[in-house]
Amino acid sequence: xxxxxxxxxxxGIDIPSLSIVVPCHNEKEAFPRCLSTLSDILDNLxxxxxxxxxxxxxxxxxxxxxxxxxxxxESSANNSYVQGVKLSRNCGxxxxxxxxxxxxxxxxxxxxxxxxxxxxxxxxxxxxxYRQGNDIVYGVREDRSTDSTFKRGTANAFYKFxxxxxxxxxxxxxxxxxxxRRALESxxxxxxxxxxxxxxxxxxxxxxxxxxxxxxxxxxxESKYPLKKMLALAIEGITSLTVTPLRLIAALGFLVSMxxxxxxxxxxxxxxxxxxxxxxxxxMVSIFFLGGIQxxxxxxxxxxxxxxYLETKSRPKYFIEKLSGNDRS
Ligand code: UDP
Ligand code: MG
Numbered sequence: 001x002x003x004x005x006x007x008x009x010x011x012g013i014d015i016p017s018l019s020i021v022v023p024c025h026n027e028k029e030a031f032p033r034c035l036s037t038l039s040d041i042l043d044n045l046x047x048x049x050x051x052x053x054x055x056x057x058x059x060x061x062x063x064x065x066x067x068x069x070x071x072x073x074e075s076s077a078n079n080s081y082v083q084g085v086k087l088s089r090n091c092g093x094x095x096x097x098x099x100x101x102x103x104x105x106x107x108x109x110x111x112x113x114x115x116x117x118x119x120x121x122x123x124x125x126x127x128x129x130y131r132q133g134n135d136i137v138y139g140v141r142e143d144r145s146t147d148s149t150f151k152r153g154t155a156n157a158f159y160k161f162x163x164x165x166x167x168x169x170x171x172x173x174x175x176x177x178x179x180x181r182r183a184l185e186s187x188x189x190x191x192x193x194x195x196x197x198x199x200x201x202x203x204x205x206x207x208x209x210x211x212x213x214x215x216x217x218x219x220x221x222e223s224k225y226p227l228k229k230m231l232a233l234a235i236e237g238i239t240s241l242t243v244t245p246l247r248l249i250a251a252l253g254f255l256v257s258m259x260x261x262x263x264x265x266x267x268x269x270x271x272x273x274x275x276x277x278x279x280x281x282x283x284m285v286s287i288f289f290l291g292g293i294q295x296x297x298x299x300x301x302x303x304x305x306x307x308x309y310l311e312t313k314s315r316p317k318y319f320i321e322k323l324s325g326n327d328r329s
Pocket of ligand 1: 023024025026027034062091092093096112113114115117148222223224225
């Protein structure tokens with residue numbers, strides 16, 4: 001029995017071990033504050049007997065081009081809380097998070113972004129909610145006043161569109177959440193290539209709860225989610241979780257066919273009346289209109305076929321190049 005286990009049993013209740021998983025892509029500016037804040041939080045939680053001593057922080061370097069990995073590696077030599085996972089290249093936030101989560105050996109894990117825009121005071125609340133019997137605790141942004149108007153507007157449109165498309169996700173929740181060991185093991189059973197974690201987690205089930213906070217501004221570095229990546233994430237979320245767009249296409253096809261039927265009847269009647277000199281405009285407009293719709297629909301269908309193609313390859317989602325820090329298994 002290790003010292004930590006004895007400590008756990010002495011208090012009489014189960015004290016869970018916690019790992020905080022932080023994906024980092026070019027985060028050299030944000031890293032120092034992130035490290036010191038999270039280390040302080042672990043110190044406090046351990047002192048208060050909320051979590052056990054074998055808790056730690058996992059920093060995942062997602063193919064950074066700056067010296068983020070050096071910072072992680074150095075700190076894992078000096079700070080016993082730090083474990084580092086270096087991916088072989090940039091795989092994107094969602095995959096980096098999955099890579100970090102795959103190395104978790106603790107009772108609970110909490111994922112958070114390196115810029116600490118999400119309120120770290122919620123970590124304690126999340127742990128409390130876990131101890132009340134929840135397997136999943138979602139961090140939910142109560143207000144977005146610190147986001148730019150553009151970011152707020154696009155985010156709102158994103159959630160509205162997603163729910164319209166039938167994606168079941170917690171509104172204003174990103175990737176700040178607590179997972180119990182069994183919730184994490186369930187998440188790891190999702191073998192898909194196209195991952196949108198915040199859409200997958202609600203599918204797991206189990207008892208869950210939310211903690212609310214207001215999001216801070218990014219203090220160091222800049223957002224690694226430009227509009228292009230946000231759009232890619234939205235498309236990924238929709239196409240990997242729902243086939244509603246395909247159904248909409250079928251419905252649209254039906255509507256257009258009905259329209260075509262009406263048009264045929266109309267043109268036949270015109271012909272019977274001998275009144276057939278119809279305008280060039282209407283022909284051109286309908287050709288372009290139908291051509292446009294067909295191309296759009298083909299594009300959406302193609303997106304799904306592309307997804308199937310990628311899924312059938314079952315390529316590895318990431319490669320872990322290096323690990324640093326103590327193995328606390
Ligand atoms: N991130 C990552 N890989 C990427 C892009 C982002 O690991 O390819 C990380 C980034 O370092 C941060 C988190 O994902 O910890 C969220 O990114 P960011 O804060 O830039 O997004 P925003 O808050 O602007 O949506
Ligand atoms: Mg951020």
